[in-house]
Amino acid sequence: MDVVTIGESMVVFTPTSDGFMRNASQFTKKIGGAESNVAVGLARLGHQSGWMSKLGADEFGKAILAFLKGENVDVSQVTFDDKAPTGIYFKEPRRQNSTRVYYYRKGSAASKLAPSDLNGDYLMNTKYLHITGITPALSESCRETIFEAIRIAKQNGTTIVFDPNLRTKLWDEETARETLLKLAKEADIVLPGVAEGEFLFGESDPQKLGQLFLDHGASVVVMKVGAEGAYYFTKKESALIPGFPVKNVVDPVGAGDGFAAGFLSGLLDELELGEAVERANAVGALVTMVNGDVDGLPEREEVEQLLSKHGEDVVR
Template sequence: MDVVTIGETMVLFTPESSPLMRYSATYSRKFGGAESNVAIGLTRLGHEVGWISKVGNDELGKGMLSFIRGEGVDVSQVTKSDIAPTGLYFKEVRHANNVQVQYYRKGSAASTLSVDDLDSAYIARAKYLHITGITPALSENCYETIMKAIAIAKENGVKIVFDPNLRKKLWSEERAREVLLEIAAKSDIILPGVSEGDFMFGEKDPLKLGELFLELGAELVVLKVGAKGAYYFTEKEHVLVPGFPVEQVIDPVGAGDGFAAGVISGLLDGLPLLEAVERGNAVGAMATMVPGDFEGLPTREEIASFTNSSEEEDINR
């Protein structure tokens, strides 16, 4: 197993007849969740990925499992709840710079995840454990589950990849900051954005943020700086890897998950850090060009075509 990830995926409804829910009589139904987005992104790039979660034993939960399994993700560690339902959320894409999301996840099946849902041997077989700051925000037992998964990974030499993925609506700012810093201090690789770094440290300068995250103990920090691309930081160097221009952003949701999938894929392939981050930038950019949380996540062939086209455009400018 290359990567194991843990987190909630929900059923996503998007208005069809109007961008605004208040006027829409019809909705498309899809699925979305940061961790499963990363899992799907990695399987499309040829990696073996397992997803740990819990869904309701309802039609939507069954449909979700079938779909994610169909994308090549191992769902053998996903359990079903006869008591709690599968979570829902609605997404209004009013335009690329105004995406409104409404969650209906309180009391969802995934929020009841516990340490009893973890198989230590399953996590121990992975090369990387991918976690986000969303899961520990869902409930106290979810927080305990994530901390247990981290402990299992450390005991077995599994590298921990942490994307803070801040969701302020889920918990108090004080608790969020405390837990995000706690997890970051236990992680080998951290994938924050500048806004998350500002929230955690009260600092906006990318170079200072890189140093602060490294001081927590990470061996690699990859800091997203929007359209400019991303910096990577190690004890020996820091480098800005330019992003890929996108003429028209259709749907920005899921771009960060695509970025994470691209970077992890590059690390799994043993690429130099610059090339691994470049792959992350490419996947993140491509994710914004298609509606949906994961629909735009590319295959290797699609990445090659996209990057070659971008290079040709640069040459012709």
């Protein structure tokens, strides 16, 4: 397996009408979840990806499993829980570049993940383990599961990739900061945004944050700075890789997951670090052009077309 990731996927409902969600009478149903988004993104780019989780033994859980199977994501490590539901969330697009999200995931099946659910052989036979700061926020057993997954993966020299993906609504700040710093220390590669770096270290300058993450234990840091692009930092070099300006952002949700998928894809294709970040920027930009968490995740040909246009003032 190229990449394995662990986390919760949910059913996403979005109003078909504009305005406040309180006035909506019809909704579209789609699938979303940071880790499964990354798995889908990698599969569409031609890589082998696996997603580990628990789903409710309900219609929503069955829908998620069928969708991910259809996207060529390996779901052999997904189990069903007949005592807990599949999580759901609602997206409320208010204005351009402004979307509010409401989660209903407390007590979900995924929050019941425990270390005993892990398949050690599966984790030890992957090149990269991708984790986020969302899964450990779901429950204490989820936190234990993530740290155990890291321990198992490291036994075989698997590279650990960590996206902080801070969700302050899911846990208290002290626990969040302590846990995310521990995960950043364990990771080989960290993919933070500036706001997440500021939350963890109290610093907002990207250059200083890059060095702080390196000093904390990471070998590679890729710092997302929005439309400007992303910096990468190693102990030997650093650079800003320009982004792809998007004239019309349809839906920003999932862009960071697309970025992670694009970056991992670049590493799997053995690109230079700067080229991998450029691919990540391209995938992230393409995701914002389409409504839905996974709908905008591109196939390889689309990414290559956009990369060939790099330097134009506006993508769309």
